[in-house]
Amino acid sequence: MSLRSTVRALPTLFRVGFAEMVAYRAEMLVWVLATTMPLIMLALWSAVAHDAPVGRFDQADFVAYFLACFIVRQLTGAWLAWQLSFEVRTGTLAMRLLRPLHPMVSYAVENLAAIPLRMVVAFPVAVIALLLTGASRLPHDPVVWVVFLVSLAGGWLITFLANAAIGTLALWTGSSVKLMDVWLALYMVFSGYLIPVELFPPALRGAIEVLPFRYQIGFPVELLTRGVHRGEALRLLLAQWAWVGLFLLAVRAIWRRGLERFAAYGG
Amino acid sequence: MSGIGRYWRLFRVQVRSSVLLGLQYRADFVLDGVVSLFWTLTALVPLFTVFHLRQSVAGWTFEEALLVTGWFTLLEAILEGAINPSLTAVVEHIRKGTLDFVLLKPADAQFLVSTARFEPWRSTNVVTALVLWIVAFVRMGRLPSAWGSAAAVLLLLTATALLYSLWILTVSAAFYVVKIDNLTNLFNSIFDAARWPVEVFRGVMRWVFTFIIPLALMTTFPAQAMLGRLPLTALAWSVVGAGVFGWLARRVWLSSIAHYTSASS
Numbered sequence: 191m192s193l194r195s196t197v198r199a200l201p202t203l204f205r206v207g208f209a210e211m212v213a214y215r216a217e218m219l220v221w222v223l224a225t226t227m228p229l230i231m232l233a234l235w236s237a238v239a240h241d242a243p244v245g246r247f248d249q250a251d252f253v254a255y256f257l258a259c260f261i262v263r264q265l266t267g268a269w270l271a272w273q274l275s276f277e278v279r280t281g282t283l284a285m286r287l288l289r290p291l292h293p294m295v296s297y298a299v300e301n302l303a304a305i306p307l308r309m310v311v312a313f314p315v316a317v318i319a320l321l322l323t324g325a326s327r328l329p330h331d332p333v334v335w336v337v338f339l340v341s342l343a344g345g346w347l348i349t350f351l352a353n354a355a356i357g358t359l360a361l362w363t364g365s366s367v368k369l370m371d372v373w374l375a376l377y378m379v380f381s382g383y384l385i386p387v388e389l390f391p392p393a394l395r396g397a398i399e400v401l402p403f404r405y406q407i408g409f410p411v412e413l414l415t416r417g418v419h420r421g422e423a424l425r426l427l428l429a430q431w432a433w434v435g436l437f438l439l440a441v442r443a444i445w446r447r448g449l450e451r452f453a454a455y456g457g
Numbered sequence: 458m459s460g461i462g463r464y465w466r467l468f469r470v471q472v473r474s475s476v477l478l479g480l481q482y483r484a485d486f487v488l489d490g491v492v493s494l495f496w497t498l499t500a501l502v503p504l505f506t507v508f509h510l511r512q513s514v515a516g517w518t519f520e521e522a523l524l525v526t527g528w529f530t531l532l533e534a535i536l537e538g539a540i541n542p543s544l545t546a547v548v549e550h551i552r553k554g555t556l557d558f559v560l561l562k563p564a565d566a567q568f569l570v571s572t573a574r575f576e577p578w579r580s581t582n583v584v585t586a587l588v589l590w591i592v593a594f595v596r597m598g599r600l601p602s603a604w605g606s607a608a609a610v611l612l613l614l615t616a617t618a619l620l621y622s623l624w625i626l627t628v629s630a631a632f633y634v635v636k637i638d639n640l641t642n643l644f645n646s647i648f649d650a651a652r653w654p655v656e657v658f659r660g661v662m663r664w665v666f667t668f669i670i671p672l673a674l675m676t677t678f679p680a681q682a683m684l685g686r687l688p689l690t691a692l693a694w695s696v697v698g699a700g701v702f703g704w705l706a707r708r709v710w711l712s713s714i715a716h717y718t719s720a721s722s
Contacts, residue, residue: 217639224643230650234507237515237657244510371492375499384503389510 199291207303222311225263231384232256250323255386257319258411264308265342268301268350271370274357327415337423338413344430345406351437361448382408405430471572479576490581497530497585515656520593524680527589529652530582532675535617538580540624543573548631567710602685608692609682615699616675622706629713651676671698
């Protein structure tokens with residue numbers, strides 16, 4: 191399981207994952223279409239801002255914000271918790287353990303392989319967003335653009351690792367889908383996915399800054415639409431990657447302990 | 458008449474068997490209840506935030522919008538407890554090819570699959586819905602109008618019929634797409650829009666949510682009825698609409714069944 195052989199396997203794994211996505215493209219499209227939440231929230235918040243802007247948000251700001259939300263959600267999605275829960279229950283995880291490759295690497299590549307197809311959907315939405323709201327909200331500072339790209343990677347990593355941590359708990363409980371539901375509910379509310387973080391009461395905003403959820407989706411979206419300046423962007427990026435590191439350590443610890451309990455029933 | 462009697466007996470048998478099945482998984486009941494309560498409460502956060510910032514949105518005050526959310530929560534409970542379990546089972550049947558056994562039985566297949574499984578213990582949200590309504594009316598300092606409440610009960614029936622018809626239409630798609638767990642997801646995520654009064658949506662979206670996917674008829678209209686401001690014509694149209702959707706779902710179901718070519722054999 192040397193690093194070199196892992197790296198050599200990556201392109202092939204990615205190709206296999208991508209081919210799988212193309213094979214199930216109809217299913218994939220349904221998943222994308224099911225991302226209606228940003229559009230519902232877009233309609234709601236536009237109605238709220240109909241007569242007067244809310245904070246700094248007028249109707250066009252909400253359009254930009256929630257279309258960006260849709261795009262970022264497409265690019266940072268992961269579904270490992272359900273997959274792990276399923277593979278533990280059916281015992282198919284055993285097959286992955288036999289390969290000379292860490293299962294987390296193969297999961298990560300499979301999840302990443304969905305991104306090219308998701309981009310195909312995200313791109314037209316980006317064009318529509320630009321046509322509707324103009325380019326004036328986009329960051330002017332190239333450093334912020336770099337921070338944005340890194341923050342997308344960070345957002346995906348937090349989503350993936352949180353999925354991995356909760357999914358691995360299935361090794362103890364048999365199924366961790368319910369726990370994932372709780373996580374998802376918190377994520378929806380506190381990530382900026384339903385409500386832009388700025389519109390929360392100040393007391394709550396402090397808590398949101400500390401919690402990981404905002405760094406999954408709200409942070410990249412804000413970089414894209416709010417004109418965050420360089421210093422603040424870098425500070426938030428640091429916080430995001432601190433969470434990435436924390437989750438990485440947690441997944442390592444849980445995975446190692448959990449595998450000792452793995453019985454591969456049914457496999 | 459004997460036909461109806463026979464189906465009533467079948468219905469009772471089906472309910473009894475699903476209750477017995479459910480009693481085996483008692484621990485799930487508590488966990489499901491807690492998780493769904495948690496979801497409902499977090500789903501209220503946007504409502505609170507919006508009305509914290511504004512007195513009224515699209516002509517709805519906080520209390521009135523709370524009624525809509527109550528109706529949404531009630532229908533969600535019906536969906537979770539009575540509709541989803543059965544129809545998830547159909548999809549399993551289609552995928553595995555075991556639908557053949559259902560089709561061979563000497564009773565209507567749509568009836569059999571629709572009553573195959575009830576999970577009333579998933580319906581803890583019925584209580585949440587009642588609490589939301591009570592809170593809304595107490596805050597308004599009034600009672601629901603008598604005529605309106607009667608209309609609301611009628612609308613509960615039409616809304617359930619609509620929900621069921623939409624579900625049958627979605628499931629009919631499973632005959633073509635097979636992998637349904639994401640179709641369920643698609644249905645739920647569209648149904649999520651019913652959480653808000655339909656006036657929130659503009660233009661095409663409002664039109665779609667009234668006529669194509671009649672979410673307005675399911676949550677906005679009943680809430681308006683409770684407030685005593687639903688026009689009689691809207692009530693009449695809801696009944697007609699539910700009838701039309703029921704008929705359409707039946708036609709689509711029959712033609713999907715005709716297309717079914719058993720997966721395994």
